[in-house]
Amino acid sequence: MKVTINKVHQFVDQEVTIGAWLANKRSSGKIAFLQLRDGTGFMQGVVVKADVDETIFQQAKSLTQESSLYVTGKIVEDSRSSFGFEMQVKHIELIQEATDYPITPKNHGTEFLMDHRHLWLRSKKQHAIMKIRNEIIQATYRFFEQENFVKIDPPILTGTAAEETTELFHTKYFEEEAYLSQSGQLYMEAAAMALGRVFSFGPTFRAEKSKTRRHLIEFWMIEPEMAFTTHEESLEIQENYVQFIAESVLTNCSLELNTLERNLEMLQKIKAPFPRITYDEAIELLKQKGFTDIEWGEDFGAPHETAIAESFDKPIFITHYPKDIKAFYMKPDPDREDVVLCADLIAPEGYGEIIGGSARIDDLSLLKQRYMEHELIGDAYEWYLELRKYGSVPHAGFGLGLERTVAWISGVDHVRETIPFPRLLNRLYP
Structure with missing residues (x-):
């Protein structure tokens, strides 16, 4: 079932698919944390190496900022985030890989940001x-x-x-x-x-x-x-x-x-x-x-x-x-x-x-x-x-x-x- 981030609270403990862009990511050994956005909101997707195929985990680790994708997984509550929910990712379908996205997580000057x-x-x-x-x-x-x-x-x-x-x-x-x-x-x-x-x-x-x-x-x-x-x-x-x-x-x-x-x-x-x-x-x-x-x-x-x-x-x-x-x-x-x-x-x-x-x-x-x-x-x-x-x-x-x-x-x-x-x-x- 395809849903949007602002509606995931209606699908707790259910497996859904979200069309999203990768806003950011970080990995910690055997876990990859994907910061997803779809226009309606922002949500974290968690990819656990032990729970997915090796190809999926490697794909998650190699994703580039602002690449577009479909992510599928189970929605769970997450009291640690202000959003309150996250996805336990099971599958990733890459739509388009973005390369050299100009606005990185580092600080940029105002004129640079206005140009972009x-x-x-x-x-x-x-x-x-x-x-x-x-x-x-x-x-x-x-x-x-x-x-x-x-x-x-x-x-x-x-x-x-x-x-x-x-x-x-x-x-x-x-x-x-x-x-x-x-x-x-x-x-x-x-x-x-x-x-x-x-x-x-x-x-x-x-x-x-x-x-x-x-x-x-x-x-x-x-x-x-x-x-x-x-x-x-x-x-x-x-x-x-x-x-x-x-x-x-x-x-x-x-x-x-x-x-x-x-x-x-x-x-x-x-x-x-x-x-x-x-x-x-x-x-x-x-x-x-x-x-x-x-x-x-x-x-x-x-x-x-x-x-x-x-x-x-x-x-x-x-x-x-x-x-x-x-x-x-x-x-x-x-x-x-x-x-x-x-x-x-x-x-x-x-x-x-x-x-x-x-x-x-x-x-x-x-x-x-x-x-x-x-x-x-x-x-x-x-x-x-x-x-x-x-x-x-x-x-x-x-x-x-x-x-x-x-x-x-x-x-x-x-x-x-x-x-x-x-x-x-x-x-x-x-």
Whole structure:
């Protein structure tokens, strides 16, 4: 019977066959230990010389790293391993012998590993990160399904910028100018006016010449938009969503978290409600922490976000940023026109902003005024104005960056490890 590693617990004391690759091996005189992987997980296969034909034992000892094979044997419980099971191998069928596999068990430099990303993905650590990424994706769909959101796919090619930045990838769209999307948000607002609660999940692009551990050129965003929703209600959705994905990973990825040696206590603290401070309070906190040069009206960088997060043991909302450093569509605070009803959610442990959100301007005349202030002239945004012209309602939304969230939940240092094939400032290969 052919099975996969993640199902072997159902076949204890039974003989099965697994299609696998040899991740590693070691031998101890009359026993060969094969570290097997099949995509669903990792498991040890034990070949005892006294229990198999001599040809099988010699074959086991001569297998090379990343060779593909079918292994047949009995599944037994193994309390010494974190996986809990192993195979007592009786037969090996070699499919393809790999020679000179470039990524050996020794340490390799980051650039070498990035050049071999197509192979580096096979490692136990990278496998664990990808499984956690997948769990966060699956949890995202489960959460928004139970909250009655509809999945909508905004375009990747657009004629406008969502946040008027010059950091766009430009392309020709036949006879027109076009850009790779930096956010689906404006289109999601249109969808929310049709379907109430919507979310998108897709790739976004930023031509930002940054080399920090938090930045990618191509990354994935989850962007919900909600009609008839206040800023406060949006914050509650955000914290419930983040709690939901953290709990899902804790429940379904315990083996992967163990592989990554993640501090589970930190993840167990991710419970709503999250603490909240205003931008004004954040400025004062930073000054107390020694950032004496920070002035009101400046945006926060990575060192600022890390310093703020150090005062809390779970994610922290920073609300009410100055209007002049936020996007044109954000709704001003009715009690204070120089700040907007927005929030950034800062992850603990130095992982920075994982969510940005706000209430959106729903008044047509005010949005026109903001257009003028930001010099958004022409027909490109006309359709966006019409959302306020025909049945405008209070609405809010946010965007969560998948890779930063995976990095934080997994406890890895750099976002380049949280996406299968990262696109970085100087990397388009493989």
